[in-house]
Amino acid sequence: MPLLRTRLTTLLVMSLFGLGTCVSDTDVTDVPGGADVARTEAARPAPSLTARPPASSQPSRTSAALSLLVSDARAPGAALVSRTPSSSRFESAGPGIRRTDRFRAGSITKTLVATVVLQLAAEGRLRLSDTVEHHLPGLVRGHGNNGRLLTLRMLLSHTSGLYDYTAAVSAPAPTTPRAALRIALARAPAPLGSYRYSNTDYVLLGLVVKKVTGRSYADEATDRIIVPLGLTGTSFPGERTALPSPHGRAYTWDPDSGGPRRDVTELDPRPAGAAGELISTLDDLDRFYSALLGGRLLAGPQSRELLDTTATHGAYGLGIYPQRLSCGLTVWGHNGRISGSYVRTATTADGRRTLTFRVNTDAIPDASLESIEQTLLDAEFCRSGEAPRTRP
Template sequence: MIKHQRALSGVLVLAVAVAGALAAGPAVTASTGTADHDRLHEVMHRLTTVDGGPGALIRVRDRRGDAVLTSGVADVTSRAPMRGDSSFRIGSMTKMFVATTVLQLVGKRRVVLDAPVERYLPGVVRGHGNDGRAITVRQLLQHTSGIPDYLNYLSLQKVLKDPLAHHDPHDLVNMALAHPPTFKPGTGWSYSNTGYLLAGMLIEKVTGHTYGQEIRRRIIKPLRLRQTYVPGDASAIPGPHPRGYARPGQDAPLMDITAINPSVAGPSGSMISSGTDLNRFLGALVRGRLLRPAQLREMMRTRPTGSPDGSAYGLGLESDPLPCGGLYWGHDGGILGYQTLGGATVDGRQATVMVNLYPGESDAQDHDTKTAVQTALCEDRPSL
């Protein structure tokens, strides 16, 4: 997992309440299947022991079935086990939904990928060398715009003062534009959540509706995603869900940060979903149910991110090599309290993992969430 792909940086920790310490050795529970999947069980156990996560789940699906594996607890106070049908904040996995919506507009000829951002948001991207006349829509979606990431400049103290406060996307964009570009547009790659704030604003400008309304109309309703929401300012997570925790430093106590105003992430990372819904979405996306062939090809036209693991980034969608051969497509997500990663293969397999800890105390959780998805996608069948 690429650290700079997270929806919120590890510096932004909202200390709402301090929870108790974890008990050692949480149980790993499979809801279906009897096959021996030792490696996946081992990785899930590691996420909730040595990696420090309170709980974790992985939902696996292919054309023959669906299965879920859970480990650890949803609440460190009550010790309630992690539920396989949980909803959770998905952080930067939101970007796949936003990019899909923009590409649907491209397919309808309402947006041109290689048109300047200025055409749709006149005067918005200006200042300190940032210029919407020189940046294209494609570059926003692919993180090649050079626009600084606003999360690098968001004050922790301001958020801590009122964690339920509304954050206007224009203010967050202007926070980024008060700094010079990372590079000349199109000449580099650097993850920027600001680009997706602008993509959300573009959707609203073109359609007359918020990005959330368009995602609901174009993706959530057609796919019947019953646990997927664009929450706006709502701080609650609907339905069964684990508490979300953060550990701001090594040996620091867990902090319960379940309740936040997700407008601090907006179209770059505010959405809520479940393993079942995310797998359905990923399967529909990579198999061409949401985009026309031309737009899906553009989404999957990638460039290297510079990561040693071989990841490459398209338009809101990342490709990664599988240890068993081939690629999977997906995205990671990290927002205060929750870390997620989902992936799908073009032959019909999907897997989504979630841990109710973010940020954690080390990079081991990053590595093991990715290992869990890769292991699940390489198994012969989804029974756990």
């Protein structure tokens, strides 16, 4: 399945946007608390992860895959937290990332926004078949764009055809949702109903939430998701450029030219908005996706809507996407890529096993990231003797 490119990088960076040994810190009890263009080539296998005979002195396949993010992809540091109902496990490679660190989670924001919209649908306060024009009259017009033809379901599934405002690299970085929309609506859309990942879709959804509830998407997600699940390391920064403590450093550079590394720990998150401003931790993202797929945040009809990929021919649901692994298991989740950070969360369809990993840079070549991510998810979820779990 595709690795979605949640690039809030080139546009945002102006205003915001050696091999380390893996170290494992394992908890035997559960952590308390209870919240993109498609890949077109197959991930390359990593022979070094399969050729080693089992031995207690060798790192696990997951640890070895995590280390590749530092040795092969040249990330300064990498880390993960794996969670099951009875345990959680922290591992890191390279220096600079601690388990408790806050970091920018980029487009993982979209899953929280989608969850809020689905909850509002369950409450009868909106319908996924509602048009954008119904909630935001006159806003989406011009250059072939027409809010009368766009439904909320299209926004959630990236089938609106709206131009992705973050792709306009020559435009000034927008600091308001309407400024982002002006960039997008100055371009003609793609064909209606075609799958085209666009951050503009979720900027609009943020405005819809505000119109329906009278409160911001950040306030709604905080009260509906973050507080009930006890996600104490998760927040929406608004205009705040600094990360909450504790946190490490975030870096970017040009992976093609090999230019100097720049510290982008502090940045203006406003251009990301409802498409990617979230700050979180490894443990909190595990808890959120586990609760979401486990049925704690959505009722049955909305849970089914969440995972409906019919409109995108299997590529994307509503704020979440599937990835099929080498063992036949399909995991669900999202990734986030913003200046100085890349993060990916994946969970089984029942929410019982979840993995979140991150690196403290966005400057990893796409080919390396695609291959290593596939290898890492295969290593973690496709363990010998375990049959794939699927949701009926």
